[in-house]
Amino acid sequence: MFTGIVEERGTITARDELTDAARLTVRGPTVTSDASFGDSIAVNGVCLTVTELSGDEFSVDVMAETLDRSSLAALAVGSTVNLERAMRADGRFGGHIVQGHVDGVGTIVSIAPAENWTVIRIGLPEALRRYVVEKGSITVDGVSLTVSATADDWFEISLIPTTLAHTTLGEASVGDPVNLEADVIAKYVEKLTGGGDD
Structure with missing residues (x-):
């Protein structure tokens, strides 16, 4: 489990294509x-397992399903990514409950810088719309954020300079894909109240 508090920006140093996966x-x-x-x-918000360690680098195997359901397929050597270790049991809960299970991929529609923050x-995606509410939590590329506004087919996040400086969202451009994970509590409530599609 994670909290959506990015610890550092990492860099992809190698990508190897496998038969039905990729090794990053x-x-x-x-x-x-x-x-x-x-x-x-x-x-970038996707929970992956360390398969190899060498100095300050680690390798992970990303299966085809994960590549199909996230923006990791677009990563190349030199790409910058948000990194977070799994939360320790005695750690501080700085963000919200983040599983690292991406629910869908959104696309950045607009970026509006202001004096003290930037609105993105x-x-x-239609399948996630029922889980996103104003002032609720959402994870964008592994970053725990508060929804500042929402409509039927979009939502907005307001980013302070610290978030822009310490995550990849500060480098984002219109048209970029981003991994989205809805608040798991909303999904459990829906399931328990019979409101889901299952």
Whole structure:
């Protein structure tokens, strides 16, 4: 489990295409400082398992389903990614409950800088619309954020300079795909009240 508080921006240093997967090697000095084989690290909000460690780099295998359901397929050598280690049981809960299970991919529709913050509007896939509410939580590329506005097919997040400086969202452009994870509490409530499609 994660909290959506990005610990560092990492860099993709290698990408190897496998038969039905891809192997990514990522440089991340902070997240590798105490990492071990088999640990979970969120890469742009996707929970992945460390398969190899070498200095300040780690490798992960990304199966075809994950590539199809997230924006990781677009990563190339040199791409910058948000990194977070799995939460320790005695850690501080700084964001919200984040599983690292991407629910869908949104597209950045607009970026509106202001004096003290930047508003980013993101296109919202239809399957996720019922889970996104104003002032609710959402994870965008692994970053725990508060929804500042919403409509039928989009939502907005308002980012302070610290978030822009310490996550990949500060480098985002209109048209970029972003991984979205809805608040798991909303999904459980829906299931328990019989409101889901299952």
